[in-house]
Amino acid sequence: MHRHDDPAAAPEAQTHDQRKAGELDWPAALQRAYIRRQRRRSLAVRLVQVQVLVLLLGLWEAAGRRGWIDELLFSYPAKLANQLWTTLLAGTLLPHVGVTVLETAAGFVLGTLLGTAAAALLWWYPFVSRVVDPYLVVLNSMPKVALGPIFIVALGPGLLSIVAVTLSVTVIITTLAIYNRFREVEPSYIKVAQLLGASRGQVFRSIVLPDTFPVIISTLKVNVGLSWIGVIVGEFLVARAGLGYLIIYGFQVFNFTLVLSSLLVIAAVAAVMYQLVALLERKLTAGRPER
């Protein structure tokens, strides 16, 4: 891990340093120097990232205040902050965040579970999988958010419809991705289990499912992103609460500060959610080698 393996890092200077530092423990000194260089590099990256953020915000602020851009349409950071702060204090922001987070979480968890179950069904019945193959291809290429109006009529304008829109976005692609991975399971692992007398169900539980597990978890991560699309579109269509609703409402009353501040919240909450799932992934797949 901490080997010195950066050939570009001036080897001459180091050999010189070694001799001066005395002959004891010079590899450790090399390692310390290496770690120091790495740290300095990471710090520099962080610093520039913050600078870019500050610069962009400052530019936006100046452009909004000085009228370089239309203040009504693009607003500016101070107004956004003010908007967020007052709604936060008034307690009107968090309930919307809660509703949307709940819908999204339901969307990606259910989407992944249902997709995996459907994939298991296809694996179990190869005949069924051949029959439904063209249907899945068509369904997958169709923009499924277009089904939104049908869900609203069928399920009523509410949480149920929004989750249904989310599932329509996530389930098919999850099914296809996981089913494909099921079929790529090393045949020799399956052979090993069969030779030990495993039934089809046992082959699935002890070989196919655990071998696919990392892919299922990473699909969960992809579904976080897809669920946000489904939820926001769903909320655009029907909701009376949620961040998507705030955007549509802000648009209708021509309050673009509300629209942009809601977007900001979505970006922040989505990033946090993604990081949490990524953390879960690392926890669950710890100890496994890369394949």
Place this chain on the structure above:
Amino acid sequence: MRAMLELKNVSHVYVSAQEASLAVEGLDLQVTPGEFVSLVGPSGCGKTTILSLLAGLLVPSRGQVLIGGEPVHGPSPRVGYMLQQDYLLPWRTIRGNVLLGPELAGRQSRETEEAVERLLHEMGLSGSAARYPHELSGGMRQRAALVRTLITDPEVLLLDEPFSALDMHIKLQLEDLVHHTLRRMRKTALLVTHDLAEAAAMSDRVVLLGSRPGRIRHIFDIPAELRALPPMQARREPGFQDIFEAIWAELEEGEEGGDA
């Protein structure tokens, strides 16, 4: 003595949309309990087909396959199988891999766990039981695969070139270990190999197959003095070279005949 393994006039055809290819034809073979028999021959002689038939992974197109006098219907706990590579499950520890068989059979008990520890110890893997396969060397992994095969206590072991992917000195060590272990446990074994010296050193009999379709061309009885020795020592005996050359000559002749 009644045969442990028996092939009665067995033929097998692989059918696909393109062709129906005859893999093996008219095989008759008997292996007595406790015997170690090797199958050698050019590629395409159906060695692996024969193992798959005995393991119950394939149903013979013609003829009968018997284990302990009973027809084979699918994989059975009486038969253990070792593959060319270890195929240890990467998400399980070595102990977890060994316990796969008992788990699938629903036989997890105190005794099984003790047997696992004992067998791991005998194979020099005590310290590695909690490690994952990718942390082990090729030889250790193949030993772990052997433990996985033995833990279900099969009467018959089918060995499908289990040493072919290993470095030479590991391979020789493992040959000795397998030979010794199977003798001690009185297992019947059928080894498929490309390596004529390995076949001659380990076996009681060597079956030479001809190719396309696979037929039995010749069966060599290994002299008693070689059989009594561990493979590594047997390789150094003067009689070893003679039997090796006899098999070699027969194999060469068959290949020339096949080309003509």
